[in-house]
Amino acid sequence: MSDPNKELIESLCKNLQPSPKLENCNLCWLKYTVIFLALGIFLAGVSAQYLWSWEFKSDRVYNPNFLSEQLLLFLVFLTSAGVAIKFATPGKRNRYYLLPILLLLAIWTILSFTTFDSFIINIETAHFFGGYQCFIITFIASLPAALFLSYKISKRAALNKSLVGFFTFLSAASLGTLSLQFFCPDINIMIKFVWHIAPLLLLALFGSWLGKKIWRWDQIKK
Amino acid sequence: MLYSRLTMGVCFYKVSLSTDRGYRAMSQWSQLMAKAQQGDNRSYSQLLTELLQYLKPYVLGKVKRDELADDIIQNVLLSIHNARHTFNTEKDFKPWLMAIVNNRILDYWRKHKRKFEKEVSIDNFSLDGAASDITNIELELFEKALTHLNENQKAIFKLINIDGLSIPEVAKQLQMTESAVRVNAHRSFKRIQKEFL
Numbered sequence: 001m002s003d004p005n006k007e008l009i010e011s012l013c014k015n016l017q018p019s020p021k022l023e024n025c026n027l028c029w030l031k032y033t034v035i036f037l038a039l040g041i042f043l044a045g046v047s048a049q050y051l052w053s054w055e056f057k058s059d060r061v062y063n064p065n066f067l068s069e070q071l072l073l074f075l076v077f078l079t080s081a082g083v084a085i086k087f088a089t090p091g092k093r094n095r096y097y098l099l100p101i102l103l104l105l106a107i108w109t110i111l112s113f114t115t116f117d118s119f120i121i122n123i124e125t126a127h128f129f130g131g132y133q134c135f136i137i138t139f140i141a142s143l144p145a146a147l148f149l150s151y152k153i154s155k156r157a158a159l160n161k162s163l164v165g166f167f168t169f170l171s172a173a174s175l176g177t178l179s180l181q182f183f184c185p186d187i188n189i190m191i192k193f194v195w196h197i198a199p200l201l202l203l204a205l206f207g208s209w210l211g212k213k214i215w216r217w218d219q220i221k222k
Numbered sequence: 223m224l225y226s227r228l229t230m231g232v233c234f235y236k237v238s239l240s241t242d243r244g245y246r247a248m249s250q251w252s253q254l255m256a257k258a259q260q261g262d263n264r265s266y267s268q269l270l271t272e273l274l275q276y277l278k279p280y281v282l283g284k285v286k287r288d289e290l291a292d293d294i295i296q297n298v299l300l301s302i303h304n305a306r307h308t309f310n311t312e313k314d315f316k317p318w319l320m321a322i323v324n325n326r327i328l329d330y331w332r333k334h335k336r337k338f339e340k341e342v343s344i345d346n347f348s349l350d351g352a353a354s355d356i357t358n359i360e361l362e363l364f365e366k367a368l369t370h371l372n373e374n375q376k377a378i379f380k381l382i383n384i385d386g387l388s389i390p391e392v393a394k395q396l397q398m399t400e401s402a403v404r405v406n407a408h409r410s411f412k413r414i415q416k417e418f419l
Binding site for chain 2: 012013
């Protein structure tokens with residue numbers, strides 16, 4: 001055994017403290033899901049009301065296309081959060097990492113075949129670029145979930161930080177989009193593609209960049 | 223036919239023996255880690271020492287370079303230490319360990335990819351004769367430049383560039399602060415660069 005390795009082992013063993021146990025989460029994910037869903041919808045509602053005076057669109061909830069989209073977004077939220085947590089625990093088998101992406105593709109397909117407002121394809125440019133408002137509300141509504149998940153993952157050991165960041169932020173952003181869709185006045189296909197679905201991937205990519213910066217579990221702790 | 227059956231039998235015996243030994247080691251490591259999670263120094267030290275012996279040939283087989291393997295193993299030991307709370311004592315130890323090891327190897331390759339691509343081997347590099355890339359004029363210039371450095375700067379230059387020590391190691395050896403070593407190294411580089419330009 002070479003000396004540096006021996007010294008390292010001695011230094012690691014010197015002041016060894018009992019390590020904190022990982023939270024055994026059986027049904028706690030359900031509690032967190034309800035909390036963050038409620039919080040996301042509340043924040044989206046408040047910001048939509050105060051920033052642009054948008055109100056809750058109650059008639060929309062009877063539309064099957066809308067409902068299936070919301071359900072798929074909810075599943076994206078759940079699966080990507082699960083994948084992120086699994087990727088952040090060494091040794092856990094993670095066979096379902098493609099599921100959130102497949103669900104996103106399913107949303108894409110529903111949007112492509114939907115008849116819901118599909119006749120308005122050619123919209124005015126100013127109206128189209130006004131969609132940034134949706135992005136801002138998505139961002140606000142996804143913040144609590146993003147912060148909470150990032151905190152939870154920092155307590156684990158994310159081996160592939162960029163991948164964990166990707167799925168963490170995809171999860172939070174899908175919750176944000178889900179909340180937004182109850183309030184957004186335009187459910188035009190083009191606006192949905194560009195300002196509702198694409199920001200999911202944009203925020204997920206941002207997360208994959210941020211993940212490498214914020215999770216420092218593999219550095220030497222002084 | 224008989225020979226092939228015999229060899230197959232011997233191979234099977236060897237494999238089963240090694241997997242049995244491996245299984246025993248794994249279950250023992252799992253128990254040692256469980257004790258380490260409760261703060262038992264001895265078990266932890268035993269575990270890390272055994273892991274060191276197990277990991278060395280594995281990592282060396284992957285990276286083929288001794289000094290790299292040592293660096294990676296140290297990173298792996300640090301990662302195991304920082305992630306020890308994530309090991310579930312009811313589960314197998316090996317998947318947990320190998321997930322960390324393989325990711326540390328990948329990280330290392332990613333981080334140093336550019337460095338390895340640009341690295342030139344000095345094994346075939348000699349200072350004498352026509353094979354050398356350094357001309358006599360350059361050598362004279364280099365020696366002249368060295369005379370302009372003070373003793374401290376010469377020592378730092380030698381330790382960093384010839385002996386290949388890192389800045390913290392040089393600081394420890396010369397009993398200086400790391401920032402003082404950095405400043406002196408920078409000044410000596412600038413001085414030598416000036417002579418060449």
